[in-house]
Amino acid sequence: MGINKKYDGYEAYQYLEKGKDYKAFKFPKGVGRVPEYYLPLNAEQEKRAAEISEKYIFISLHEHPVFFPEDLGQIFEYNREGRQAAAYEALAKSYLDVVFDNLMDGTCTISSKNGWKWNDVLHDLGMRLCDLAHQDFVIRCEKVDDMVRAHREGKIALVPTVEGAAILENEVERVEILYGFGVRMMGITYSEANSLGSGLKEKNDGGLTALGYKVVERMNKVGMAIDCSHVGDNTTMDVIEVSTKPVFLSHCGARAIWNSRRLKPDHVLKACADKGGVIGIEAAPHTTLTVNNLEHSIDSFMEHFEYIKDLVGIDHVAFGPDTLYGDHVGLHHAFASNLSIKSSHEGSAEFSEVEYVKGLENPTEASINIVRWLVKHNYSDKDIEKVLGGNIIRALKDTWI
Template sequence: MGIKTAYKGYKAYSYLEPGKDYQDFEFVDWNWTGGYLVPLDETQEERVQRLAKEKIFIALHEHPTLFPKDMSKTPEYNTAGREFCAYEALSHSCIDCVFDNMMDGTNTISSKAGWKWQDIIHDLGMRLCDIAHQDFLIHCKRVEDIYKAHEEGKIAWVAVVEGAAPIENELDRIDILYGLGVRQLGITYSESNALGNGLKEDNDGGLTKFGKAAVERMNKVGMLIDVSHCGPKTAYDAVTYSQKPIIASHCGARALWDSKRLFHDDLIKAIAEKGGVVGVEAAPHTTMTKTHMTHDIESVMEHFEYIANLVGIEHVSFGTDSLYGDHVALHNVYSANLSKKETSNINAEYEEVKYVKGLENPTEGSWNIIRWLVKHGYSDEDIEKVISGNALRVLKQVWS
């Protein structure tokens, strides 16, 4: 299925010597589950291939890196401060632009609690050094880079910081991140910070005065704002206070599954009314539904259709929040940092999965999203909207 013609075999940090220049880890096979493709007939297969070649695909929220085969070694791997981008795996995808959230949530280089400014800069600088040694990913700083990547069979790589805790009370750090090439910043990552409250808090007072100043600064510099991990009032305040559209890069509809990790209808509507986009996520045990209590592509797409019907297909996309490794095991290792146990209000019994069938990693997910939409009779126009058009509309308004 390879359509990423520019990939020439580069491996992360291959300009260095493993075991000498950096600590060596054994990585999992990127397609460790064996893979799954939504079944199609011959005509549908041909249409998928055509769409993948003709249309841009933007993955609004991913962690496209390799993880250790033994997931218990992940803290040691992250403390070493050198994540390995999964170049080869990405070359098998149909992604043209990937929003890479890097070590966010597990950035524990110097602190078990994570989210230290020096660690964010370390993580970003290390990845940029690696990217500078290859020619498959383009460091994406403007919309034109996305079109360029699509035309050249490459991938536009967007640097993202998922939560704003590292800026502390320093507005100018937003400018610094932008200057270093970061183009999206989350207001909070579950825990509260100087900007506002995270979704795992019992009480949500909304954006602080500093948070409002940060939103204003992000609007001025052209930084895309993400509210995925915010408490509902903080998220709503950010939407209403921002002068530009914002996104929820990875979430779902709380009307379908009662988890604090997902959004109520009124917040989804507020994002859409401001011209923004909601990306549907697929991290394990998040976007389930009462009719699909086994988390797989069918439950995720139920969230997609619910949001599309609620606010219009012009305001929904995909940020599956996937990676190349055992995601369920990662959650178990980092349960405190990733705030999984504090977010669910679910009392119903559901089947715990070993992986999310159909959307387990960015490569599998990119193909299956198109395949599912084709199988269910969506038009070329609507497919283009949800895989890139809606996101491009927002980016043109925010990044200009």
């Protein structure tokens, strides 16, 4: 982690010819799209933050570490191309060692405006893995040992992740196919109900279906981590109860301090922790607000972290900021229906919309500021090691083969 990344200058798809082999789009200038902001520290804190950034493995449970077009009027065309560009140079400036990359998730609209088609997801996954194969800074992560190796060698381990299981349709064996393609975590639903259970936007949550129980069992047997971030409360409780492995809430917050469907109530958070699971704190625009911080910022984000830490214990909390390189707020506006933005905010109070989340604008800025915040607030090295990656590694050792 830290400044010793072994990045060699590779840019996404540079093995092809722009404009000839594929359509090129203009991207924002990495971490410089908006004014950078880093929490101020004194000299002693700066020294400690630098030491921590080198010493401990930092894992993000949920990111989209890719560029989106500078002109968001091109976003639908960009997504139809099915060729998202990984932000290698910007990632090299981050503190991250491991990224759970959720690919195109709800915006995977290559052949359908509604998304979530099996062939589209395989196209998206295959294109990204082909690009990864042409460089050696970001490595495909299949086991915990790959995370340790990335940290040791100054690289980043990327974990392919699928955010919702609608693509399985009624084919349980597709869990194994996805695993074979490198997917190591999958969400049960992505906000809308599917054949496995109910998403968070559904008014009536009937819990896991018979097929859902089979899929959870198969994921446990295969060694694929289960995510319930966008899953309805009843369905999430069913998953936690039936799973023989720890369950992840990779990117969420506490509904108790911000009444939003997108966040989880205390009983769900506790149940997840009681079974050994890990909860990653979310930072995507307008998610982890609080009544004390109605403007989304690192303060409101970390208020959710501290609330959940106090509720379930330091051994079950981590970070899944859900950031990207581009205009995240604009992306939410463009794909409001696909991403269930309106439903996610149901129940919440009025809040001030921000153009971007200061201090958490992208994976680079977020990773650096999380470390700085923990140092600034006098967290011990032991606890910092746990929340940056230790808790996740412990749960994955129980989950992955």
